[in-house]
Amino acid sequence: MIAISDLKSGMTFEQDGKLIRVMEASHHKPGKGNTVMRMKLKDVRTGSTTDTTMRPDDKVKKAYIEGKDVQYLYAQDDMANFMDLETYEQYEIPTSVIEDELKFMLENMEVKIQFYGTEVIGITLPSTVVLEVKETQPSIKGATVSGSGKPAIMETGVVVNVPDFIEAGEKLEINTQECTYLKRISK
Incomplete structure (x- = not known):
């Protein structure tokens, strides 16, 4: 208790x-x-x-929840597929259960599946992920980090507010808990 x-x-x-x-x-x-x-x-x-x-x-x-390291393989129809990294056993989780987490996931990414007994109840993401900017407004000349920022659509479809100097094609480190920009990754 x-x-x-x-x-x-x-x-x-x-x-x-x-x-x-x-x-x-x-x-x-x-x-x-x-x-x-x-x-x-x-x-x-x-x-x-x-x-x-x-x-x-x-x-x-x-509730005692156990975690197991797995690799995200793909999502098809309404199921997301994962593979155990040790036994190669595969698990399916309905995408409706993990729709918030899927916004940060790329194929072959390592995550933890959460188990309650033998029941799969969700996944745990790493605290940060690196994603590429697919679309954003053009950068503003002379922009600084402290500006108000602009929305950017990442390769997984999640929208993150980023500094004004960020351009499409750049890789960014994103906090998965708060859906916030952390830093630009060097090319």
Whole structure:
């Protein structure tokens, strides 16, 4: 059992037969009354999200999630295919379950598949990925890093706000957790 106040973003717990992942969690002290935890929760199996408040001293059963290194092969129809790097066993995950993660994935990329017992429940991306800019507005002469930026469409289709000096064809390091530009990779 784990106290609600100890839950952090990314943790998974069991409640009423459901597998719940914490998307966001924060303490909130209203003007009157006791402190509560405001949380955005996602049902791992159905993908539905809810915003809720809970008492910090309540307890839930922590779900033990195991990870296995795999290689992303391809997506076909509504399934994404992965291969275990040690046993060459292949796994299929519905694209609807990992649609946010697919925005950062290229074929042959290494990720971790998450297992709850023998059930595949999702994937874990590396914290950063290198993607090529496919389309963006022309660069502005004299632009600096501190400018307001512009949107850029990356090779996977994800849109990232980048500095004004970035041009199409450049490779960028992107933070997968926040979908933000980190740096330009030298050619």
